[in-house]
Amino acid sequence: MRHGDADAEIPEALTDEARALTPKARRGLIAHFGSISDRMRGVELILTSPLVRAVQTAQILSLVNDHEGLLHAHRGLLPDMPVGALDTVIKENAGKDLVLVGHQPSMGALAAHLLALASFPRQFNPGTVIGLERNVEEESSPIKLLFYAAPGQPVLEEL
Numbered sequence: 541m542r543h544g545d546a547d548a549e550i551p552e553a554l555t556d557e558a559r560a561l562t563p564k565a566r567r568g569l570i571a572h573f574g575s576i577s578d579r580m581r582g583v584e585l586i587l588t589s590p591l592v593r594a595v596q597t598a599q600i601l602s603l604v605n606d607h608e609g610l611l612h613a614h615r616g617l618l619p620d621m622p623v624g625a626l627d628t629v630i631k632e633n634a635g636k637d638l639v640l641v642g643h644q645p646s647m648g649a650l651a652a653h654l655l656a657l658a659s660f661p662r663q664f665n666p667g668t669v670i671g672l673e674r675n676v677e678e679e680s681s682p683i684k685l686l687f688y689a690a691p692g693q694p695v696l697e698e699l
Contacts, residue, residue, distance in 0.1 A: 541601070541639060542647045544569045545666040546593040561596045565666065569597060572667050572691040573604040579671055579687055579695075584609045585633060588641040589617035597667075598641045617642040623653045630654075635676040654683045661699050667691040 545565035551558050561569070573580070583605060588598035590613035598611055616625035617640060626640065640650070648664040651657075654672055671686035688696040 541597070541641050541669045542644055542664050542666055543589070543591075543594040543597040543641060544600070557591045560592050561600075566596070566600060568691055569600045569667055570604055572669075572689070573601050576669060576687070576689045576695060577605050579689070580605055580639070580669075582637045583607055583639050584636045586611040586639045586641065587614045587617060587629065589613070589619070589643060590615065591618070591643070594641045594643065598639070601639065601641070617646070619643040619646060621646055623649050626650060634674070655685060656682065662688055662696075663690065665690055 544561045545568075546559040547562050549559075550556055580601075586598050586602060586607065586609070588594045588611065594617065595613065601607070602611055614626075614629065615621070616629060619642075623646070630638070640647070642650070644664050647668075647670075648660040651664070651670050651672070652660040668691070669687075669689045671689075672683050673686050674683045675681040685699060686697070688699060
């Protein structure tokens with residue numbers, strides 16, 4: 541999942557890391573996550589970039605889905621981290637319903653990597669959620685796309 545739309549202005553004396561979601565983005569994420577909540581039931585763990593806008597997005601998702609599980613910040617979800625930075629975390633949490641909240645271009649690159657694509661073929665706009673699934677009993681089984689949900693667009697089950 542990519543974080544929601546953040547304020548374009550950096551707060552005085554702070555860095556890009558402190559940019560928060562806009563009020564409009566918060567309302568939009570609540571509606572968007574509500575519209576796909578049936579596809580995201582049973583989430584056990586939410587990992588988020590430690591940047592403010594990603595943490596806020598993860599918190600909104602958690603509230604909309606009545607998520608009572610864990611929500612952790614993870615440095616592997618910082619902007620421009622290499623795709624492989626999350627391989628260990630994904631393997632360690634195999635079999636769990638996991639949500640990763642991060643940034644572009646990292647999230648598009650990660651989705652492409654997991655789906656064995658050269659690049660992700662769709663826009664990865666703020667608030668976009670991609671559902672993936674792997675058969676954990678067969679480690680070599682391919683990861684498959686469950687859905688692609690961009691805010692304000694129909695949910696797609698194929699790319």
